[in-house]
Amino acid sequence: xxxxxxxxxxxxxxxxxxxxxxxxxxxxxxxxxxxxxxxxxxxxxxxxxxxxxxxxxxxxxxxxxxxxxxxxxxxxxxxxxxxxxxxxxxxxxxxxxxxxxxxxxxxxxxxxxxxxxxxxxxxxxxxxxxxxxxxxxxxxxxxxxxxxxxxxxxxxxxxxxxxxxxxxxxxxxxxxxxxxxxxxxxxxxxxxxxxxxxxxxxxxxxxxxxxxxxxxxxxxxxxxxxxxxxxxxxx
Amino acid sequence: xxxxxxxxxxxxxxxxxxxxxxxxxxxxxxxxxxxxxxxxxxxxxxxxxxxxxxxxxxxxxxxxxxxxxxxxxxxxxxxxxxxxxxxxxxxxxxxxxxxxxxxxxxxxxxxxxxxxxxxxxxxxxxxxxxxxxxxxxxxxxxxxxxxxxxxxxxxxxxxxxxxxxxxxxxxxxxxxxxxxxxxxxxxxxxxxxxxxxxxxxxxxxxxxxxxxxxxxxxxxxxxxxxxxxxxxxxxxxxxxxxxxxxxxxxxxxxxxxxxxxxxxxxxxxxxxxxxxxxxxxxxxxxxxxxxxxxxxxxxxxxxxxxxxxxxxxxxxxxxxxxxxxxxxxxxxxxxxxxxxxxxxxxxxxxxxxxxxxxxxxxxxxxxxxxxxxxxxxxxxxxxxxxxxxxxxxxxxxxxxxxxxxxxxxxxxx
Numbered sequence: 001x002x003x004x005x006x007x008x009x010x011x012x013x014x015x016x017x018x019x020x021x022x023x024x025x026x027x028x029x030x031x032x033x034x035x036x037x038x039x040x041x042x043x044x045x046x047x048x049x050x051x052x053x054x055x056x057x058x059x060x061x062x063x064x065x066x067x068x069x070x071x072x073x074x075x076x077x078x079x080x081x082x083x084x085x086x087x088x089x090x091x092x093x094x095x096x097x098x099x100x101x102x103x104x105x106x107x108x109x110x111x112x113x114x115x116x117x118x119x120x121x122x123x124x125x126x127x128x129x130x131x132x133x134x135x136x137x138x139x140x141x142x143x144x145x146x147x148x149x150x151x152x153x154x155x156x157x158x159x160x161x162x163x164x165x166x167x168x169x170x171x172x173x174x175x176x177x178x179x180x181x182x183x184x185x186x187x188x189x190x191x192x193x194x195x196x197x198x199x200x201x202x203x204x205x206x207x208x209x210x211x212x213x214x215x216x217x218x219x220x221x222x223x224x225x226x227x228x229x230x231x232x233x234x235x
Numbered sequence: 236x237x238x239x240x241x242x243x244x245x246x247x248x249x250x251x252x253x254x255x256x257x258x259x260x261x262x263x264x265x266x267x268x269x270x271x272x273x274x275x276x277x278x279x280x281x282x283x284x285x286x287x288x289x290x291x292x293x294x295x296x297x298x299x300x301x302x303x304x305x306x307x308x309x310x311x312x313x314x315x316x317x318x319x320x321x322x323x324x325x326x327x328x329x330x331x332x333x334x335x336x337x338x339x340x341x342x343x344x345x346x347x348x349x350x351x352x353x354x355x356x357x358x359x360x361x362x363x364x365x366x367x368x369x370x371x372x373x374x375x376x377x378x379x380x381x382x383x384x385x386x387x388x389x390x391x392x393x394x395x396x397x398x399x400x401x402x403x404x405x406x407x408x409x410x411x412x413x414x415x416x417x418x419x420x421x422x423x424x425x426x427x428x429x430x431x432x433x434x435x436x437x438x439x440x441x442x443x444x445x446x447x448x449x450x451x452x453x454x455x456x457x458x459x460x461x462x463x464x465x466x467x468x469x470x471x472x473x474x475x476x477x478x479x480x481x482x483x484x485x486x487x488x489x490x491x492x493x494x495x496x497x498x499x500x501x502x503x504x505x506x507x508x509x510x511x512x513x514x515x516x517x518x519x520x521x522x523x524x525x526x527x528x529x530x531x532x533x534x535x536x537x538x539x540x541x542x543x544x545x546x547x548x549x550x551x552x553x554x555x556x557x558x559x560x561x562x563x564x565x566x567x568x569x570x571x572x573x574x575x576x577x578x579x580x581x582x583x584x585x586x587x588x589x590x591x592x593x594x595x596x597x598x599x600x601x602x603x604x605x606x607x608x609x610x611x612x613x614x615x616x617x618x619x620x621x622x623x624x625x626x627x628x629x630x631x632x633x634x635x636x637x638x639x640x641x642x643x644x645x646x647x648x
Contacts, residue, residue: 056541056641077545084543091645095538099245111238112543157542 001068003164003197004030004053009062011048011220022048024220026062030199032164035191035230037200037211045220046201047169053199054087054167055079067164084112088158088196090168090187094150096142102129102153103138106160113161128156131193132186148179152186159190168200172207184210188230239548243555246528247563253524258564260520261621264513265568266575268617271509273576273607274584275502280608281428283464283490288367289429291493292334292458293467296324296474299486301455308340308353310410313453314485320457323477327470329462332364335454337444341405341417343387343437345395352391353436354405354417356444356454365460368425368432375399375423380440384422388433392424399424405437409449417447464490514620517564518628521557525629529553529636536636537644546637553633554626561625565618572614579607 011023023045030036030053038046051057052064055071056079064071067086074082083089088109096105106125110116116124129138132152142150151171158166168187172180188210191198200207208214209230216224247254287293297305301312314320316335324333337356342349359377363369368386369377378384385403392398398421405417419439427433445451461470467489474487529536539549583604 051642054541056645080540080543080545082543083541087543089538089541091538091541093534095534095645097242097535099249100242108238108242109542 002029002065003032003034003067004028005063005065006053007063007065009049009052009059009064011045011052011057012060021220023052023059026220026222028215028222028225030197032197033191033195034213035188035198035211036213036215037202037208038215038217039201039203039208040217040223041203044217046203046217049217050167050169050199050201053165054089055083085161086164088161088163088166090151090154090158090166090171092170092173094142094147094154094174096150096153096157098142101139101141102134102145102149102156105142105153106156109157110160124160125156128160129153131190132156132159133182146179147175148183151175151179151183155183155186155190159194159196162194163196165197165199168198170202170204171200172202172204177206180204180206236548236551239552240555243552244559246552246556247559250528253527254560254563257520257524258560258567261517261561261564261625262567262571264517265565265617265621266571268510268513269568269572269614270575270579272506272610272613272617273572273579274605275506276608276610276613277579277583277606279502281605285428286493287464287490289371289427289432290366291490292365293461293464293490294327294459294471294474295456295488295490295493296320296459296478296485297456297488298484300484302486302488305455308338308455310339310448310450312484313337313450313455314457314482315452316454316457319481320485323474323481324457324459326477327459327461327474329466329470331460331462332361333457333459334358334361334365335441335457336362337441337448337450337453338455339407339444339448341407341437343391343395344404344406345397345401346404348395349406350391350395352387352405354407354444355436355438356441356448357438358441362438365458368427368438371425371427372423373426375421378422378438378440381442382422382440383419383443384440385419386423386425386438387421388436389424389426390430390433391435391437392421394434397421403437405439405447407447409447411449413449415447415449417443419443467491510617510620514624517561517621518624521560521625521628522632524560525553525557525632525636528556529632533636533639533644534646536639537641537646540641541645546634549637550630550633553636554629557629557633558622558626561622564625565621568621569614569618576607576609579605580609583607 006026006028009023009026013020013022026049038049040046052059100108103125106129107121110121110124126138129135132155134149134152134156137145137149172183175183184207187198190196212227212230214226215222298312298314301309324330335358339354341352341354343352359379373389377386397403401421403419403421407415407417409415417439425432461467471487471489478485478487536549583606585604
């Protein structure tokens with residue numbers, strides 16, 4: 001069964017008297033464990049699509065089915081619970097909480113799940129921090145970390161609750177090429193080890209190089225959907 | 236929720252200056268209220284003493300019909316102090332002394348100027364047991380029964396350029412509406428902390444007043460001193476019961492039901508108004524702080540909602556942060572307030588000396604230093620109000636922030 005299924009999804013933004021169509025009919029299936037990149041020019045609808053599949057927004061028309069559940073029927077409260085348990089987010093500007101340490105930022109996501117005891121939380125947080133290469137940096141606050149390290153904390157925060165889907169919106173946009181490569185390698189590793197489904201929105205070729213599926217969006221429609229062996233992994 | 240509480244309190248350190256400034260506004264509000272409350276309560280306690288010691292006593296026995304018209308100082312519905320009444324008064328629990336008095340309107344004349352005053356016919360010996368007026372003589376002495384002499388306030392004497400040994404005329408209207416005069420020599424001058432005594436009252440022997448007013452054997456009221464002012468309510472109820480058998484028209488009123496004390500109700504109201512103003516300022520500071528924090532953290536709010544935080548949890552985080560500011564400000568305010576109250580209670584403050592004019596000149600029944608009093612309940616209340624208002628004032632901006640669309644919030648710059 002597909003983890004994610006979109007049928008005729010449309011999204012129109014109402015800007016006063018003008019209606020701006022962002023997505024004009026998307027049909028898409030994403031299988032569990034996929035490492036997918038959505039790319040396209042600015043304003044093509046990448047972020048809108050990511051927001052819809054991440055349950056942050058609702059489509060104007062069409063249906064989204066997440067893990068067998070139709071999202072149209074869910075109230076905001078239920079969507080929030082779905083995000084809390086099943087979806088991890090990685091943002092372009094990290095969005096870490098500055099007053100919390102790296103450990104606490106990651107712990108925050110796990111506390112919300114409210115499923116683990118203190119010891120389990122500690123073990124899981126330290127394990128994921130080690131997995132993203134932040135061993136020994138757990139007590140640092142975001143202002144004491146480099147951009148790459150911050151993005152690793154954000155990755156750890158997205159993955160620590162073992163969600164079915166991780167959505168990353170331009171995750172490399174604020175990183176230099178070397179750091180960007182490192183961060184992408186971490187995500188590819190996590191995808192392989194944990195089997196977590198990743199969907200990226202980007203126009204960074206470095207990110208595309210890691211993808212096993214490339215979806216090109218143009219003017220709110222899927223222009224190309226290509227499955228392939230990732231260049232970066234081949235290299 | 237525990238983690239969100241921890242996050243809220245950590246957020247207090249995010250903009251230390253802003254947190255400190257907002258907390259200090261609340262601290263200042265709490266501090267000012269504690270100062271004001273302590274001083275006003277101290278002034279109230281002193282004023283109670285002043286009014287009881289020089290004007291009202293602890294308990295007054297009076298004819299009900301007279302009580303209703305007392306401010307006109309009528310010469311009807313007076314009472315006769317017979318042996319039975321005296322015995323009933325003496326049997327009241329906590330009884331110390333009783334003093335009959337006849338109050339009347341008069342025009343005080345020094346030969347060329349005239350002022351309206353209140354005349355008080357008193358029995359000097361009985362009066363001494365109830366009132367501390369003799370201790371406040373600044374010139375001369377108290378008169379004896381039957382003497383054609385009077386005692387009046389120094390301020391009143393100064394107004395009419397009078398001194399001990401001078402003669403004054405009091406024009407009165409007797410019970411039958413006939414005009415009469417009382418010619419008396421000034422025996423003594425008093426200066427008390429009670430402005431009414433200082434500038435409005437002339438004391439004369441009771442028998443002299445009764446004769447001039449044609450009310451032989453009758454008095455306006457009998458004033459009692461008890462072993463303590465807190466006994467007054469119980470004693471009044473007890474006396475009412477026994478008076479009913481003797482004369483159902485008579486009633487006993489404790490000091491705190493007397494007209495002179497009505498002023499303190501206004502003081503209490505004023506305190507509440509000041510509290511409301513102070514807390515309003517604190518509320519505005521909190522609303523401002525939460526809105527600024529929310530605007531700054533819009534991206535973070537979006538992230539939190541993306542992580543699955545519900546609206547009420549985002550609200551909780553902001554509200555707890557504001558409550559933390561309220562707790563901080565309230566605690567600082569209480570500590571500073573306690574220091575000041577300690578100083579006020581120990582050393583007092585002499586406003587008269589500070590401004591060069593006695594407080595009694597402004598109509599306040601206080602002379603010399605005003606001492607603050609401890610009011611732990613008031614402190615706890617204002618602390619609770621400070622924290623409560625921080626909590627309440629943050630609700631609206633917190634809901635506003637939490638209601639933001641997560642997509643727009645994440646993209647907010």
